[in-house]
Amino acid sequence: MKATLKLDFDVIVVGAGLTGFAAAIGASKLGMKTLLVESTGVIGGLAVNGLVNPFMKYDYAGEDLIQGVFSELIERLKKVGDYVGRAFNYEALKYHLVNLLKENRVNILLYTQIIDLQIVEKKIQKIIGSAAGQRLEIRGKQFIDCTGDAALGKLAELTLLIGDEQSRQNQAVTQIFVLDNVQLNKTMEYVQQHPDDFFSWVSPQQKDIAISVAGFFKLVEQAIEDGMDLPRDHFFFIQLPEKTSVTVNTGHISITDANSPLAVSAAQLTGLEQTHQLTAFAQKYLPGFEDCCLRQSAAQIGIRESARIKGKYIFQQSDVTDFNKFPDAVVKAIYGVDIHQNQDEPSVKEVVLNYTDYYEIPARALIAAELDNLLMAGRNLSADFGGQSAVRIMPTCCGTGQGAGVIAALAALTGRKPADITAAEFQAELKKQGANL
Numbered sequence: 018m019k020a021t022l023k024l025d026f027d028v029i030v031v032g033a034g035l036t037g038f039a040a041a042i043g044a045s046k047l048g049m050k051t052l053l054v055e056s057t058g059v060i061g062g063l064a065v066n067g068l069v070n071p072f073m074k075y076d077y078a079g080e081d082l083i084q085g086v087f088s089e090l091i092e093r094l095k096k097v098g099d100y101v102g103r104a105f106n107y108e109a110l111k112y113h114l115v116n117l118l119k120e121n122r123v124n125i126l127l128y129t130q131i132i133d134l135q136i137v138e139k140k141i142q143k144i145i146g147s148a149a150g151q152r153l154e155i156r157g158k159q160f161i162d163c164t165g166d167a168a169l170g171k172l173a174e175l176t177l178l179i180g181d182e183q184s185r186q187n188q189a190v191t192q193i194f195v196l197d198n199v200q201l202n203k204t205m206e207y208v209q210q211h212p213d214d215f216f217s218w219v220s221p222q223q224k225d226i227a228i229s230v231a232g233f234f235k236l237v238e239q240a241i242e243d244g245m246d247l248p249r250d251h252f253f254f255i256q257l258p259e260k261t262s263v264t265v266n267t268g269h270i271s272i273t274d275a276n277s278p279l280a281v282s283a284a285q286l287t288g289l290e291q292t293h294q295l296t297a298f299a300q301k302y303l304p305g306f307e308d309c310c311l312r313q314s315a316a317q318i319g320i321r322e323s324a325r326i327k328g329k330y331i332f333q334q335s336d337v338t339d340f341n342k343f344p345d346a347v348v349k350a351i352y353g354v355d356i357h358q359n360q361d362e363p364s365v366k367e368v369v370l371n372y373t374d375y376y377e378i379p380a381r382a383l384i385a386a387e388l389d390n391l392l393m394a395g396r397n398l399s400a401d402f403g404g405q406s407a408v409r410i411m412p413t414c415c416g417t418g419q420g421a422g423v424i425a426a427l428a429a430l431t432g433r434k435p436a437d438i439t440a441a442e443f444q445a446e447l448k449k450q451g452a453n454l
């Protein structure tokens with residue numbers, strides 16, 4: 018089929034989740050003609066379509082480790098009260114993401130799925146998109162894979178890192194949903210009176226962070242005894258800035274291959290079933306949830322990891338636990354290893370850091386090993402299973418995204434390979450863009 022539309026850009030970012038958003042702005046700030054391509058009609062990826070909330074920890078010693086584009090976003094959310102204790106209003110996020118992209122002159126192409134590409138002498142010449150039955154050809158100097166699922170890596174048949182190193186199984190997936198009309202005062206009274214019914218980290222007095230509650234073990238046990246089919250032994254929710262609304266991150270679906278469209282489709286359907294089971298449970302058993310209603314279930318099933326592209330460096334779990342620092346750092350981060358296991362194992366295996374230090378992510382984990390004009394960031398950066406589980410959180414995705422955007426732009430600007438851009442060059446530009454390095 019002939020292309021009906023032909024486009025040409027300096028930097029092309031594929032995937033408009035938080036990673037792609039930050040990557041496109043990072044590149045455009047350097048004056049590069051930048052295109053952000055997205056297969057859905059929404060900017061925000063899992064943060065919007067997946068209803069993921071809140072932003073996980075990104076501060077250390079009183080300072081925000083992730084700044085730059087991420088800080089610009091947070092400041093806008095804070096100004097209008099749409100950000101409380103790291104939880105955000107979904108519609109506000111969606112709106113500010115688009116405005117920031119527009120203000121930074123990023124070209125946005127929605128409803129376009131990249132389905133093919135052409136490589137000549139280790140360089141992507143063009144990518145092929147499909148939109149409403151039409152074929153698009155998009156040429157570029159530098160490309161960044163921010164699809165979360167390593168779509169460009171798969172299309173280019175690059176070496177992929179998939180799932181756990183031993184089993185190659187991916188992490189369990191979750192369909193998140195939002196409940197409205199919750200009387201949290203009543204819920205928190207119950208939390209206070211029944212401390213043994215919750216995980217030890219749950220506190221009735223939660224200051225500075227959004228109310229976050231996980232447990233209700235006895236109530237879940239009772240419901241199961243009464244014949245309810247529930248996916249977990251507990252219920253987990255986070256309060257949204259709207260105060261009487263919560264986002265529920267309780268569902269749990271084992272998936273051995275999150276790269277299989279059939280498995281992902283089945284998980285999406287199971288997720289919807291779990292959402293309705295958990296809503297019915299909350300209405301019947303949870304204090305404060307008696308009159309709640311289901312506002313929304315996530316349109317995009319929550320895939321924590323599927324495939325990562327092998328880069329010049331594979332970021333390691335030990336880089337997180339040893340708080341490693343790198344001369345070519347693009348971002349500082351603090352969140353710990355957080356693996357949601359599949360069946361036959363405890364549902365969450367979390368190596369919690371005691372947050373005594375931060376670690377850094379090197380640029381080499383963002384530069385593809387086998388191509389000369391491809392970078393990757395966010396969920397599909399070059400990392401081992403444990404390393405990815407720590408750096409996949411949304412603030413860090415913004416950090417790696419902006420890092421990849423800046424390196425791609427410097428490469429496009431000077432006609433060099435991303436690997437030949439020096440740390441001094443990209444770190445100076447990242448600092449100019451407000452990054453905390």
Ligand SMILES: Cc1cc2nc3c(=O)[nH]c(=O)nc-3n(C[C@H](O)[C@H](O)[C@H](O)COP(=O)(O)OP(=O)(O)OC[C@H]3O[C@@H](n4cnc5c(N)ncnc54)[C@H](O)[C@@H]3O)c2cc1C
Binds near residue numbers: 062
């Ligand atoms: C269940 C769950 C709970 C989580 N909880 C938290 C949490 O509490 N706090 C936190 O900070 N993080 C959390 N995370 C992690 C975080 O949400 C994600 O890792 C992060 O949002 C990923 O961002 P991304 O931009 O890399 O990928 P995504 O958000 O997945 O964005 C990728 C985008 O690429 C598009 N795309 C894919 N393929 C193509 C293609 N071929 N062509 C065009 N476009 C394409 C997709 O439509 C999508 O919009 C959670 C994740 C999950 C799944």
